[in-house]
Amino acid sequence: MSVDDLWLGYFSLGGDAGAVEVEAYLHGLMPLPAGQRDILAHAANEHLDDLTTRLRIPYARVVRPATPPTGALAALVKLLEGMEQEPPEQLIGALDAAAAALGVEATVHLVDYGQRALIPLRAHPRAAGGAVIAGSPVPVESTLAGRAYQWLQIVPDEGEGDGPARLWVPLLDGTERLGALEVRLSDTDDPGDPQIRRECRWLADLLGHLITLSTGYGDALDTARRLTPRTPSAELIWDLLPPLTAGTDRFMIAGQLEPSASVGGDAFDYALSHDYAQLAIFDATGHSMTSGLVTAAAIAAYRSVRRTGGGLLDQGTAIDDVVSTHFTDRPLFLTAVLADLDLSTGRLRYLNAGHPAPLLIRRGKIVKSLTAGRRALFGTGHQPVTVGEEMLEPGDCLLLYTDGVPEARDEHGDFFGVDRLSDLLRRAVAAGFPPPETVRRLIVAVMDHQHGILQDDATLMLATWDPHLGKLV
DSSP states (O other), X not given: XXXXXXXXXXXXXXXXXXXXXXXXXXXXXXXXXXXXXXXXXXHHHHHXXXXXXXXXXXXXXXXXXXXXXSSHHHHHHHHHHHTTTOOGGGHHHHHHHHHHHHTSEEEEEEEOTTSSEEEEEEEOTTOTTOOEEEOOOEESTTSHHHHHHHHTXXXXXXXXXXXXXXXXXXXXXXXXXXXXXXXXXXXXXXXXXXXXXXXXXXXXXXXXXXXXXXXXXXXXXXXXXXXXXXXXXXXXXXXXXXXXXXXOSSEEEEEEEESTTTOOSEEEEEEEOSSEEEEEEEEESSSSHHHHHHHHHHHHHHHHHHTTTOOHHHHHHHHHHHHHHHOOSXXXXXXXXXXXXXXXXXXXXXXXXXXXXXXXXXXXXXXXXXXXXXXXXXXXOOOOOOOEEEEOOTTOEEEEXXXXXXXXXXXXXXXXXXXXXXXXXXXXXXXXXXXXXXXXXXXXXXXXXXXXXXXXXEEEEEEEEOTTOOOOO
16 A cells, blocks of 8 residues: 555545655654544555455354453453452452453442442552552542532543543442442543443443442441441341332332431332332331331331232231231331332322321422321221322322421421422422432432431432333433
8 A cells, every 4th residue: 555545545534634744654754643643544444444355254163252351341351250259358459450451540439328428449558358448538529520420420530731531430230329430541542432431331330230249248348338337226227228229211219318327217118120119118216226126127027018919008017017016015106108100000009107298299390299098107006098099190200208308407496398308309300410319419408407417317219200211321
């Protein structure tokens, strides 16, 4: 291929260097900008494609290629193999090897359980076995890392000076937000390149799954997320909770409870299938370990009946039985909302045992409280009940909460109130925040109203139904 032929191909693709400049570059006599070099390389590659055929005679035996030493597949394989029969803290070392195969460097930033800060994790330089140390927390608010976490989007960071760029990638297990992955690119990587972004997303997604999996059999990663020690009651409740966020292509649910380190009797639960979503929120009287035990027993009774196909009335009866018959030393009661949503039609059926009425949000506004389906508190014995019904419209949201949300008081005794809750919810929906970020912001507002000290547990669940919802990320 002559230099003139190469230059003509280069020029036809939009190259702006002259033929003499191209020839000088090929002989190493002058540089070309990176973008112009890529155009020149593409012109040469197009010529090579014309010279070589991609047709091949097939073999009878299919020979699969070996795993390449570098690239996206190599990175994912190194992450998987690096965690085989390893404790959770080994994940940092496995990530280093995976990132190297991708030609980048990466650091995990896990969100604390209060969802206020992102905590960077690093391998201990003097400890064997990959022990983990937590670095200085990065605020979720007003940082690029926090923006990736809040909006579930990859956020580029060009940095300062001539150093390599970074990408902040949301760290998820399915739809459950775990934090952000900091990816430091090589000098030659373009942070706007769609392929490098896809590969970083794949790495973060697999990493998120492995974080959740390994946390089930070790404490290192879980401990790093705790900015304050948990009470025994809070430990009991958190071990019973499902993921804070989950969803399908037409339903999304997000929840949060506070104070995360000392929650007493608040909890929530749910179960999702292709056709139905079943939801429950609980609040036991009192703030002791006994309150946590009552809630734990109620969740167990609820799940036992739900998983054998029992409906709302059967679920309510089972909860009432376990609370009234197994906690007899002193009167103990439980408020709750149990709900069942048909994801094909939007038909909602619900039962309310002395709990604050769920709020129906339509087009960003609270349009009504769901006040039907009332019955006495669980623990008072069997009582006749009716099941409430409501037909949802596509895009409707349902907000369930415990009384600790509207009854949160500041130093002047002013309640947080349903009106304030409604206004904050309307603004979050108008801003387009994803459901888990909307819930986080509402809980943060409740905590800030009481300057971080709650007189009662505060729990929120936001459920969104839309047949055309699609994927969260």
